[in-house]
Structures are given as structure tokens and as C-alpha cells.
Amino acid sequence: MRSIIEYLREIVLGIWSLLKGMKVTSTYFFSPGKIVTQKYPENRKSLVMLERFKGEVVMPHNEKNEHKCTGCGICEINCPNGTIEIISKVIITEDGKKKKAIDKHIYRLGMCTFCALCVKTCPSNALAFSQKFEHAVFNRALLNKILNKPGSQLMKGVE
Amino acid sequence: MLPEIVAQNTSASQSVPWWKFFYDFSLLTQPVDVWLKGSVSPFWSTVIEMAIVGVLFLLFYAVVGLFLVYAERKVCAFIQNRLGPNRIGPFGIFQTVADLIKLLFKELIPIKNADSFLFNLAPFIVIIVNFMVLAAIPFSKGLHAIDFNIGIFYVIAVSSMSVVGVLLAGWSSNSKYSLIGAMRSGAQIVSYELSIGLAIITIVILAGSMQLSEIIEAQRTGWFIFKGHIPALIAFVIYIISSTAETNRGPFDMAEAESELTAGYHTEYSGIRFAFFYLAEYINMFIVASIAATLFLGGWMPFHVGSWDGFNRIMDFIPPFIWYIGKTFFIIWIIMLFKWTFPRLRIDQLLTLEWKYLLPINLLNVLIMAFIVLMGWHF
């Protein structure tokens, strides 16, 4: 007799636990307000990335097309995987002195691991992260970017 | 050949308004039958009728299969707080059509050392079995391809043949995962046949007939799940459980078990052959759901309560076809909810469930039902 009661108890408890689970799932089924999917390409306009999101490394320029990079090469040394390559040139300043300046700041997005060491160690805060995350291109070569814009100059007062 | 339920007023069929068809399809089919029999010889009229029915079923098969795949994806998406397919067409309704087109274009990969004859045959066996069962299902009043006098018996007998297809698929594809999947499914389907049979017998005892149309007719005064109260309810639960197992759906999808066997018996199938298996699974679900609706929820019979004539007449305004579809999809929804809620059983637990729980309860249930029918204790 005991064993029969035990047997029935087992069945009832088992079915009860299953019903409880089904209650949870069916509640979700009937509450479409809880859907978390974001319709991505449609919501592009309203999509705001968090401001610290590491999308890609950029070099902010001001409206006079000036940046802060002195071409010191510290970011290149600190990058763990050779993503950054600095090509510098020698310019002659107004007072006639020779000075090293940035020619090309090459950034290979395809290799970057977003460790933020370059941004953090740059002595003149010339680099920053942008929130752009749509990086897909048809050609790998397009991922090699030159961060200083053509014709840009060193910002006044940055050494 | 077509409907054998003879409508009362065939003679007046020329003048019935079109909406009447929704309430009794024999008004539509009977004149066609009469006209065909009158214009060609009996042999050719039968052939033509068979061809028409065949084409209709093919169409029905594709539409229902694709719709169910879509429905399943939507249902599981809503359960999981997702949107589901939403790219192709409004609400993504053409997603499965697009998938089918994609599968049609895919290469049929030949498997090295596979038994190619059986390998190619297996999907067709599954599909043919599906069609054979569909023939006996009453979709609506008068919309019924064959009304055997042993209808439900025929359904049980034919539907158990699908295991042959699954076994062949697993055996012939020369893959270890497939073989394990097929063997599991063999053990599973063979044992769950028993429960399905007994659950159906419970209802047959109550109905006193095996003919599907008569079973439905017997529910004119109330569906069997209400008429047969406790034993019918138990039989219903057992039927739902074991039919889920028989269609190889979660939580009994041992044969596929994608986290263990990648895809079970159809691991090696590609392209349209895979689509056949996939569609067959969904049509199978549709079949078991419509059998459940027919046996327990009155098939196309509207919701009637004993002698409340006014109420019954109001219910009759809803066409029987809608009733049938509504009930079937309700049961399909329950089966889907099972799949998306529960973890999978292990193969030995599956057999334990059948032989230690479902079978004894079922046998006892048949006895109780017989007793209740004998004493007239049903409504």
C-alpha cells in the first residue's frame, strides 16, 4: 500500500512540476511586451551606443583640421599586436627648427583587439575610441586606415 | 468514393447559397460526384476523383507543413522572448517558403558507402505514411476522403509504419550518429504505439464505434473529454504524452537529440530530402493533433451542451471547419509548449515512463471506462 501511495505521489508531484514550468513559458508566450529582440537595421537611427564602447580607434580632429598627435610612437610600442604603425616625417617649423611630425598614423582595424592601451598611453591624448561598430567591408585592405586626415596639422600648443 | 456521409438534402444542392458549403462540404462534393458518375464510366469517375483528392492533399500537405514550421518558429520565439522570423513578408510569413526554395536548390550530397537505394527511399516512406493517415482524417462535415468503418484502427495501423522510414534512414546513411538515433526511435515508437492504442481504445469503448464520422456524431451532445469525465481526461493526457513521443518531438526527441547526436537519423540528409523529413515531422504533429481533436474534443463538432438547444444553435453558426482547425491548433500549441519547456528525457527513462507509468495506468483506465459505460455513468 505504501508503495502505491508513493507511486501516485511521484506522478502527481512530477506532473505538478511540469505544469509549473509550462506556466512560466506560457506566461511569456502571452506577454509580447517582454520581447527583447531589437530590430537592428530598422532601429539604426535611434540606436545609441554607450559612450565608452570600443568601436574603433580614431584620432579626433578639430574644425581647423588639427589633431594632437606628435608622432612620438608610444602607441606603436604599446600596442600588443602591431596594429599601429607610425610613419613620421621631419618638418621645419616657422622658427626654422627641424622637428619630427606625424606623416601617417596607420591603424589596421582587422588586427586590433580593443585593449585600449594605445588610447590610454598616448601622452597627448590624441587617440580616442569611436562608437562605430559597423565595420564590415568587402575588401580587407579597406580595414587599414590612416587616422590623421590629409592635410591635417598638429594642434597649437601640443608638444 | 468521396464523402460517404450523405447529406439530407442533396436534391436541393443546385440552389444552396455558397456559404452553406462551410457548414456542410458534402453539399459541394456530392453534386460533383453525381455529375462525374453520370458523365463518365464508374471506373474513370473514381480515377478522376482520386486524382482531384490527391492534388488537394498535396497542396494541403505543403501549405500545412510550411505553416506549421512557421508557427513553431513563432511560438518558440514568443516563448523565448524573441520575435522569430520577421524579415520575409509581413511578420515573416514567407520565411518558410524561402527556406523551402533554398532547400530545393541545395545539393543532394551522396554519402560514401551509404546504401543509396534505401537512403533515397527512406524520406518517401515517411511521406507516404503521412498521406495514408491524412486520408482518414475528417476535416469538416463532409470533408473526409475515406470514411472507413474501422477508421481509427486504420490510423493506428498505418501511422506506426513511419518507424520503418526512420529506421531505414538511420541504417542506410552509414553514420554512427544516425544509427544510434534510428535505434532509439525504433524502441521509442514501438513502445509508445501501445499507449496510443490503449488511449484510443478507451474512447472507442465510450463511442461504441471505430468509424471516425460516428465517433464525431456521438459527440453531438458533448465532447468526449466532458462526457467521459475522469477516464477520458486521463486517456487524453496519456494520448498527448504518447503522441508527442510517437512524433519524435521534444521532450521525447531522442531520435534527433541535437545536443547528443547532432541531428539523429537525418544527420546525413541534405537539400530536399532533409526537407521531406522535416515536413513529415510537422505533418505528423498535425495528424496526431487532429486525431486528438477528433477523439476527445469532438473533431469538427461545435461545442454542444446536452439539451441546451439555444446555446447549441448559436455554436452551430461557427463553421465546423473553424472548430476543427481551432481545436487542432490548440493541441498543436500544447505540444509545442511541451517541446519548448521541458528538457529531454534519457532513452531508458523514456521506456520506464512508458512501461512503468503509462501502460499500467492506461490498462486500469480502460477497465474503468468499460465499467463506466456499462453502468451508464457518463453524461
Next chain:
Amino acid sequence: MDIQVKELIADEKQEYIINMGPQHPSTHGVLRLVVSLQGEIVKNIEPHIGYIHRGIEKMCESITYPQIIHLTDRMDYLSAHINNEAVCLTVEKALEVDITDRIKVIRTIMSELTRIQSHQLFWASYGMDLGGQTCFFYGLRDREKILDIFEETCGGRMLVSYNCPGGLMYDIHPNFQQRVKDFIKYFRKALPEYDTILTGNVIFRERSIGIGPLTLKDAVSYGVTGPSGRASGFSCDVRKHEPYSAYDRVNFNEVIYNEGDTYHRYLARIEEMRESMNIIEQLIDNIPEGSYAIKMKPIIKLPEGEYFQRVETARGELDVFIISDGNKNPFRLKFRSPNFVNLGVLNHISKGFKIADLVAIAGSLDFVIPDIDR
């Protein structure tokens, strides 16, 4: 041995060899298990590893200490922050820098958040291994909330790279505290749901109770740590025994069970999420003021010697061992990864169970394959 040769031998022993992986849904990555079966019963398992070996330890020998951090992200990517912390703690220990309380507390909170999100993913994928796909989406849905917190403060979602020797990369985001509090409020409500769907479910209990038992003796001799070890009664929580960061100032229980089966390995993780939430709640309201990073020399050189640090990741004990010859990069750096060691016990505990159980056992040990291979 060649697989064909193995099959010949297996035929003689009437065994059936199947290859699980490297591409298999339930090995959670590129792990290959050569399983000998008799019918459905597992006779022997041979794990083959190395499909995602990247030589992280060797790479570490040629880069500087701050650069090592970003590689540790990529070992156990679900405990990224804890791995970062391990290396930073070792370097700080070697240089004898005193980090501020603020750093300690923030690191602890972040570690516990990492632990919760890792266990959430465990719950999700364990449910899926057992066939309940819905669990996967519920788990990921809740995990997303933690990832958003990470993204807001660290800029990365999974590979956070938030630590650096001497402190943190940035200060916490102003919203951080509020978001964490919101999350805990939300998750305290969501966790009982996990229990309803999986823990209490009769099918789940049947599938996991008594499966793959690991005794205390075996757990100790195989060195199984983390929740898997604690489920066997092995008190191995580094946070308790050798507190680092701010663990010495919080109250929490070490979750210990004695049964050691998959169910209790699972339960240990669920309970740990509760404990982690307790820890966070104790710290989140009183993050001390102070600087978030100690100024370090531009080029960090460890003095000659050997340095060692243990931390508790979400899967067990991670040890970092650095031999330095006084240069700016380590002479040798060794990680004792918990997953590699835990994998060793798989064959031992899953013999005699069915294939379906093997999936459950492997799931309950909660591997992260890149951490096994490194």
C-alpha cells in the same frame, strides 16, 4: 592512435567508437571526445585537445606586462575580468604596490558580476545540453543586462580588458552603481524562475540526480576545483581561504555539497549566483573614494624572482606563476587553468553512464575550451 586502428581494436572488444567533436553541439567549442560505447553505455572517453591552442603562455614571454592583460581575456572568455585581475595581482604583488581600497572594491564587484554572468551562461547552456532550449534564451536575456553594465564601464562586453597593473583602466561609470542595483533587484526575481523551469522540473531532476558522481577523494586527487569541486565537498574556494582584493571584508558562504553528482554541481552554481549577489550588495553602496589607478612606471619591470597568485574564477582556481629575470617581459609565465584540470576527470566520472549522461556530465563541468588549450 589512428581512428581506423582504434575502430579495429574496438570491433574486437565489441565497442562502438563515435567521435564527438571537434564540431559537435554539446562540446561547447572545439573539443574532441573519442567515445567508446557499448550500446548506449560509455566505456571510455579520450579527450583530444589543442584545436584552439594559440600559445598564449609563449606569447606572454615576448610582450610586456600591461599587454599580457588583453591575452588573458581570451583564455577563459567568460571569466575575462577575473583572469585580468589574476595577472594584475601578481604584478602588483611582485612590485609591492599598495592599491587603494577603491580599486579593490571595484575589482571585487566586477569579479562577482563576471561570476554571475558566467553561471548564467552555464545555466543556459546546461539547459540546452539537456534539451530545454528555452533555458538558453532566458539565460542569455538576463546575462545581457550584465554585459550592458560591462559595456558602459569597460567599453567591452565580453573581453573587458578593464584591469591594468596598478589599478583599473578607467573609473567606473557614473551610472554603474544604479545599474548594478537594478540588475540585482531584477535578478533576484528572475532566479526563482530558473528554479521553476529547470531545478524543480521532474525530468531535469531525473536526468541529473546521481549522474556522474565524483567523490571527495577523487576531486582532491584530480584537483577539481571551483563549483564542480565544491559540489563534492572539497572546500577549495580561494576567496575564502586566501582572500584577495576585497574578499576579506565581505560575508559570504562557501557553497559546499557532499553528493558530487551533476545535479549538485548545477546547484552549486545556482547558489553561487545568490552568494555573489550578496557580496555585491554588501559592497555596491560603499565604494570608497580614492584613485582608481596607481601611477606606475611607463615600463614595468618585475624584479628577478618567482611570483605566484591564486584567484577563483567562475570555474575554479586560476593560478598565475611568473618567473622574471628582471626584464620588461616575463621569462616564463604559467597559467594553471581550472578547465584543463577539470576536464581530466571527465573519463573517470562518466564511465558506465549513457551518451545522454555524458553530455550532461560534460555540461555540468562547464568547460570553456579556449581555456583548456590556451
